[in-house]
Amino acid sequence: MKRFALIGAAGYIAPRHMRAIKDTGSELACAYDINDSVGIIDSLSPQSEFFTEFERFYDHAWRLKRDLATALDIVSICSPNYLHHAHINAGLRLGCDVICEKPLVPSTAMLDDLLLTEKETGRRLYNILQLRHHQAIIDLKQQVEAGKQDHKHDVELTYITSRGKWYMESWKGDPRKSFGVATNIGVHFYDMLHFIFGKLQRNVVHYVNEFKAAGYLEYENARVRWFLSIDANDLPDSVKGKKPTYRSITCDGAEIEFSDGFSDLHTVSYQAILDGKGYGIEDARHCVETVETIRSLAPSRAQDGEGHPFLARLLG
Incomplete structure (x- = not known):
């Protein structure tokens, strides 16, 4: 049985990590968050210690190291994006392996720094890339790899997840902390596209503001038009007033249905890590490079066939 610590226990995604x-038959020994809205712990790990000050959490974790019976094995990180780098380093330096939510870090320079910390500590960092474990994605990857065609697949990615006014008041609405919409809600889709269609060959941004972004990605085996948004006004008429989220991926005109099967992917990811099959720093490098480039690009006019259908109404 592995002993875990959790950093960011009050976050949206934290309950999936606790579950x-x-x-996986492990134990949450201690948890930390600056907020104390963590009642979910009672139903999952009521014996866990909890701290609202990082210094007290770190001191407690360090003292646990003194006894093999109490020492932590793994630190899980669900904190805001801009704190990942510091919290990962802290976990590794506690002598623990680390599991971190995506985006792992905002830049490849930070990935290289974490590689040094891994080398210094002898511990490993793993990224939660749960879509790689989704059966529909695995099936599509196998179909693409088995297919023999002389043209690239045409892919359209649309993801609209409505967010209220609270979003812009939180750290997620601050690009210095979330690194923007494309990074915050899109990074796992970019990883999925790379996982299925190979190396990225071209990256173009057509539109970007604090609520939405659109662009074009060309991979070894696919041409991808993408659109991401947190604005409910972008929801298709067929969805408005019925559901707050619209997720669609088509490949050569056929819808890829993967709306279901998400509920236990964190558990699947954890089990893979515990079995020695987790995704590490180099596995995350491609999607980190992708979002880092997207943030650096100035929007440009879409070439024929490269603009997402929703782009036209944004540009008027």
Whole structure:
């Protein structure tokens, strides 16, 4: 049984990590968050210690190291994006392996720094790339790899997840902390596209503001038009008033249905890590490079066939 610590226990995604820790037969020994809205712990790991000050959390974790019976094995990180780098380093330096939510870090320079920390500590960092474990994605990857065609697949990615006014008041609405919409809600889709269609060959941004972004990605085996948004006004008429989220991926005109099967992917990811099959720094490098480039690009006019259908109404 592995002993875990959790950093960012009050975050949206933290309960999935707590559930994964429990469902893999492990123990959440201690948790930390600056906010104390963590009542979910009672139903999953009521014996866990909890701290609202990082210094007290770190001191407690360090003292646990003195006894093999209490020492932590793994630190899980669900904190805001801009804190990942510091929290990952802290976990590795505690002598623990680390599991971190995406985006792992905002830049490849930070990835290289974490490689040094891995080398210095002898511990490993793993990224949660849960879509790689989704059966529909695995099936599509196998179809693409088995197919023999003389043209690239035409892919259209649309993801609209409505967010209220709270979003822009939170750290997620601050690009210095979330690194913007494309990074915050899109990074796992970019990883999925790379996982299925190979290396990225071209990266173009057509539109970007604090609420939405659109662009074009060309991979070894696909041409991808993408659109991401947190604005409910972008929802298709068929969805408005019925659901707050619209997720669609088509490949050569055929819809890829993967709306279901998300509920236990964190547990699957944790089990893979515990089995020695987790995704590490180099696995995350491609999607980190992709979002880092997207943030650096100035929007340009879409060439024929490269603009997402929603782009036209944004540009008027």
